[in-house]
Amino acid sequence: MSEQYSPGLAGVIAGKSTIGLVNGTDGILLYRGYPVEELAEHCTFEEVAHLLLVGHLPTQAELTAFDAELKARRVLPAGLIEILRNLPTTTHPMAALQVGTAALSGFFPALDAGDKKGNWEGTLRLTASLPTIVAAFHRIRQGKPVVAPDTSLGLAADFLSMLNGEKPDAKSSRLFDVCLVLHAEHGFNASTFTGRVVGSSLADIFASMAAAVGSLSGPLHGGANEEVLTQLNTISSAAEAPAWLDHMIETKQKIMGLGHRVYKVKDPRADILQRMASDLFSSHGSTPLYDIAHAIEDHAKVKLGPKGIWPNVDFYSGLVYQKLGLTVDLFTPIFAIARIAGWSAHWLEQMQDNRIFRPDCIYSGPHGVKVTPLDERG
């Protein structure tokens, strides 16, 4: 056995995939070969989900059929809404989403991981249901009635409609749709890997995706978008940002939304989101937080850029969501409703050529310890 140890599995090749490429040196992100910038400009989330799950961009006929399959699965079983109602209203929406995702297997009985048709059904069910779960729990915790899905709307617009109880305008819908496209896939990141690891034991897709939701919730991963706003809110003005950053670096604290395991240049998604934020602020009025974020980025270029620490996808996404009127603790669930497409694509790929994940560790504990009888232990 090789005793090579790579903390955090950095640089370890743990699988083969044709789904997403993350080139961290040149700042390139491809979904099945397409640059994410191209997809963000020309495609809806549904087209991108089809690309990830099926392997190619859909024709109009394929898109119509795929869209109809998703729309037919947007409604949640009444029992699942009841489960969400029984959670304390203080539950974090990511925890509610994890509960709802796992509970789907009770309503759509656990599928044999070797059953292709069942797996496809699970994939459609998850992609269609996650937005409804997030929106329903948000309404419930506010004491408002749950809004039923509106199948005249695309997935992005329908999510906003179920959340706010009113149809969103076309600009907000498209902007949000692009955010979903940007978050749909990202190679062997922690949550995708989690989904693949759980799937590798032949656990069903709902159990695997519930685990992926849990992995995404952490502040070093998807949870960072929420933390970015918390940090920005502690800085009173753009002028104060450089001193704040210097203090964070000196005291060895993490600046949320900066740094990435793979990207050693600016994350291409951060570039797109920054442009979107700046567009949105010029048409809908700016926020001092954007100026503060910008000032941090400028100073970080000098202070952290040489170490390969640059803005990641989470640095600007929260500012866009906030301007769209979304509550801060919904930012990570929104990430999940997009990433479910990438997670499921990876899970399906894992099932095609599966071997259970079982790495080793370097044991550094004691050997051969004798058991002291219970009544003699101090």
Ligand code: ACO
């Ligand atoms: N702020 C300050 N210093 C940082 C940051 C940061 N955001 N990120 C990395 N560093 C420093 C570390 O302190 C460390 O310095 P040292 O070598 O002097 O000890 C060095 O860079 C390497 O950092 P690690 O945390 O070991 O890098 P790793 O690849 O393990 O972690 C991670 C990557 C978790 C993304 C890290 O950059 C981080 O914590 N960033 C902030 C949280 C964040 O924004 N997460 C979202 C990532 S994108 C996503 O998951 C969707």
